[in-house]
Amino acid sequence: MKAILISSIASNQGKTLFTTALLNHYKTSVRPFKIGPDFIDPQFHHAICNTNSINLDSFIMNKNQVKWIFDNYSDKDISILEGVMGFYDGMDKGCSSYDIGKLLNIPSILLLDASGSYITISAVLKGLKTYRDDNTIKAVVLNKVSSNMHFELIKNQILKDFDDIEVLGWIKKDLKSLEHTHLGLDLAQKNDKELKDLTIEVLENIDLERLEKLANYKRENINEYPFSDFKKVDKKVSIVYDENFSFLYYDNLVFLKELFSKVELVNPTKDETISNDTHLVLIPGGYVETEKSYNKIKDSNNFKNSLINHANKNKHIYAECAGLLYLAKCVDDKKMSGILDVEFTLTPKRVRLGYYYSQTGLKGHAFHYTKPLDTKNAIDILSKKENSKGELGAWRKNNVYGTYLHTMFRNNIKILKDYFGI
Template sequence: MNAFIISSIASNQGKTVLTTSLLHYFKKSVRPFKAGPDYIDPQFHKIICNTESINLDTFIMNKEQVKWIFNNYSDKQTSIVEGVMGFYDGMDKGSSAYDIGKLLKISTILLLDASGSYITISAVLKGLKTYKSDNTIKAIVLNNVSSSMHFELIKKQILNDFDDIEVLGWIKKGLETLSNTHLGLDLKNVKKDTLENISKEVLENIDIEKLKNITSYNKEENNNYPFDKISKIDKKVSIVKDDNFSFLYYDNLKVLEELFEKVEIINPIKDEQISKDSDFVYILGGYIETDKAYEKIKNSNKFKKSLLEHVKQKRYVYAECAGLLFLSNSVDNKKMMGILNAGFTLTNKRVRLGYYYCSNGIKGHAFHYTKPLDTKNAIDILSKKKNSKGELAAWKNENVYGTYLHTMFRNNLKKLKDYFGI
């Protein structure tokens, strides 16, 4: 099989364009992965190749656990990992593209911007190659190339300076197919033929056979399961998931399917009700605080009634971020469920972004623009450094728990069971 990670020197260098094109090209047998805690890119990956994308996070999970996740889900001919930010960014948390490539022993394909440069690109590559000698950089693709002559100039310099780097090809500047398409927020509305045209144009001057040759991968056997064993229980969990509540790690879903005898997906926007025999409710993160999002769910009365009944029956609820806000009294002038005694306000700047340690022993990430109006009923502190000063970020009311923290379940099984009263 083949496996590789796509990286660059920073964000906004074209990783998404190249990843999109390769996922489309290999769509008949490809498993997408995303480095880090991102929820958005994996949703786009699935749209492109109709296969669930898996997060690889070496901050939330330890190395052996991430290796198990990668090998467990590398069930296709090709595994493609989309990196995050620049190649070494996140190294302080052990979660950079460099760290993941080295850990998994997979090739790194660097996408380098060639705008207004040629010899200097080789110097940049030398810096990336020598910063950490145990990196897995095997090849480069050049982006924003003005002509074939421009490409040949750069290629000649790189091949002259390096005997261990393949130059796979180039992406021309000002692609026609991308002129009216924003790969990212608009991807859900991109037509299939448009994706095909993008893929063809992006990959037009890239040697796919050479890519396959340098990214050969021998999958390791998962003989050691580096997590607590999951034993199925005869209970039912309801996952609240729709356009507002959409942040779901696929492996978290699989954990819930392995743990509970019955799993149902509830769509509040369609006013679907939580089953009366449901034992647990899991409300995902996402967006509920904006006017547009709130309008979608404002009149979901049957769903709200079923949630209140679930809480009234002293059954368990676990909610992340948008789920937390939804359970609160209000976000500014937007009335919420009033299940958790807290109010929030939407700010113009980020309140939290990045990885956090939680005082309950869980590691995860948070990203939000809301902040509580007061924290007198709050529990659990999120801090950037372990056991350091932080801010309160979770609320609890009997069997209902809401938190700003997003995390992964497989390596936090004991704590998950606590929150679900198991």
């Protein structure tokens, strides 16, 4: 098989652009991966190549578990991993592009912004190469290059300074296909022709034959299942899922299908209802507090009433972030379900961002701009360091549990007993 990791020195350097072009080029034979806890990029990946993208997170999961996840989902001809932030960013938590590249021994390609520079690019590369001598950096692609002459200047300097780095090509600045595009969701929303034009333009000066040769990967077959065993239960889970509640790790969905005999997806935007025979309702994160998102679900009374009815029967609900907000009384003047006795407010500044430890023993990720108006009914503390001072971030009422923490279920079997009622 083939595998390649795309990284850079920071965010906004061209990773998404280059990854988009590669995923579209190999769309019938690629499995996308995203390093870290990101929910947005995997949605882009899926929109481009119609194959679910898998998160590789070595903070939430241990090394053997990450290896198993990668091996289990590498079911296509080529696996393309999109990095997080800069190449070494996240090392302090054990989950950077460097960490995943080293763990899986996957060759890394660095996107280097060449605008307004040439010799200095090689100096930057030297810093990246020598910061850790066990890195997997094997090649570079130069982005925002003004001309072929500009590219040759940088390429010759890199080849002069390094005998173990390939220069795979360049992407010119001011791409015509991006004249009216903001990087991000717009890329994934382009139609087939627009994506084709973008792909041709981005890859015009990239040596794909050399890239594919570089991507040759010796697969490490993982025979032992590195997670706790579980038994399939003859119960139904209802997963709330639509454009507002879409922050769902794909392996969490797969795991729930392995765990429960019946799985249904419920779309609140369409005012679908939760089945009466459902044992557990899962409400993922996403967007519910913004005006645009709230307007899409505020009149979904059939859905809301079915959820309230489920809670009143003392059945199980597990909710993350936006799901937590929906269980609350309100977010400012926006009325929610009122199942949990807590009110939230939307703030102009981020309240949490990054990895967190739960007092109950879970590890995960949090990112939100809301905060509770009081914490009298909160039950769990989220902290940046294990067993350290933090702030309350979860609420519970009978079998209803809502938390700001996003986590992965497969390696947190205690969730099954504590919150899923299994």
